[in-house]
Amino acid sequence: TQQLSIVIRFVPNSNNSTTDKKHVVKEYFLGFIPLEKFDATTLANNIVEFLNHWKIPLESCICLCFDGASVMSGCAAGVHVLLKKYMPKGIYINCAVHRLNLAINDTSKAVCYMSDYFSIASQLYSFFTESAVTNIYFNKAQIDLGLVQSSTLKLWAITRWDSRWTAINAVVNNFPAILKALSDISEDGNGSRATNAGGLLMH
Template sequence: MTDLMNQSQHIQKVLENFNSDQIASNRLHLKASIDVVKVLAFQGLAFRGRDESSDSINRENFLKILDLVVSYNEYVAEVIEKAPKNAFYKSPKIQKEILHVFSNKVKKAIREEIGDAKFCLIVDEARDESMKDQMTIIIRFVDKDGFVREPFFGVVHVPDTTTLTLKDKIYSILSHHSLDIQDIRRQGYDSANTMRGEWNGLKALVSNDCSHTYYIHCFVHRLQLALVAVSKEVILVQSFFNRLSSIVNVVGASCKRIEQLKKDYVDQIAYFVEIRKLETGRGLNQISTLQWAGDACWGSHLRSISSLVNIFSPTCEILLKIIKEGNITSQ
């Protein structure tokens, strides 16, 4: 193996040939990328877009922000411009590596906070935009100052959502961070059979390994389902939400209608501001559209009603226009 290696390209030889200026330039180049990654990660923004070629008019967030940083600092611009072609500080691979380092540092800090304390697991799974199943893990514990903490511990891709797969992934993560499953004192999941099944659910499998662990159906989810079930027993309430859902679906089915709705809403706000019936200020009068109500989404019914109240007149205008111009029976 040693004989096959090109000694002149050995990593140690390459490092020894760097002078202090080159080292400083490389560190500055990398620091610029790290700072941009940090901003995007903390703001929860997407890093990349569909077209990141040099002639693209919209190279998306990472490269755009990096270009902005470069435009205000000639030294950084010079360092990045003169960087060798094999310096991939801006590549997606490097972005992921930087994010991975941040993730590990956050998890390490959370692990140190947990210490020897007992903890609870809050787990849910959902499908992301790429149609892959992801499992989110939150750890609930009491810190050394007596405060209840619920830090987000990570998102894990799962090839399927069978109970054994979910259990193995959870145990793997806990083991990787030296968290003993015998210290689990509570499980918090939704009401899906995969999660809370009495015999083969995740709840049952974890309880078999740790008899001290008890299961609690997510309080928010349980309350939401109870409220939805009760409201459906009241005919007027059920009729109202059925009609609300119909309105949201009809208006939201067309991009053209949504754009018209937003335009009418802007005109409405301008009118109310002009006659001084609406306060102005930072964060007020944000342009929005109608919201869907989901049975399993806490607060979604209130948001749906509030959205209709806020843009009631523009919504009526859209519906009247559909009635006048509609060419099918349903319209």
């Protein structure tokens, strides 16, 4: 099930003498909204209902920050346009972090060694997760080397900006186990599995 996350940022009442002047801007994650439809009207209605449920005054909202998907950013019927009915002061801003992630994604494709690295990381993930046999070799290598077994390889996704870090970190933390498992598979096995392990080991 796809989910829409809701985060709010606000400035406490400046007339309140108890306000900490050093930390004026507050940010809170309010929750997820399960989605069955993904059209602009459904998304906008869900956002309004969610905020009303928590008694957040919509007329006080001055900024709407979404990614650049057309359903959110469309100038005629995007979510931000529909929300203006309830939030007349709301100004749409394309999420800077999302744009940065897209720029990093394009950069990683253009720089050869970065593109090669993420390609190999993706192949390693597939190799050790799509087969129970290779996964057993990987887990055994972790045990033999005294590594944390709960640490698994991760798949990176274009739209999730933190996934590259988790994918890289997983490879770094499990690198000795990856090498041992690939070596054991290439030596013990035969056929395509051993060949693929040997090919990954050469990289």
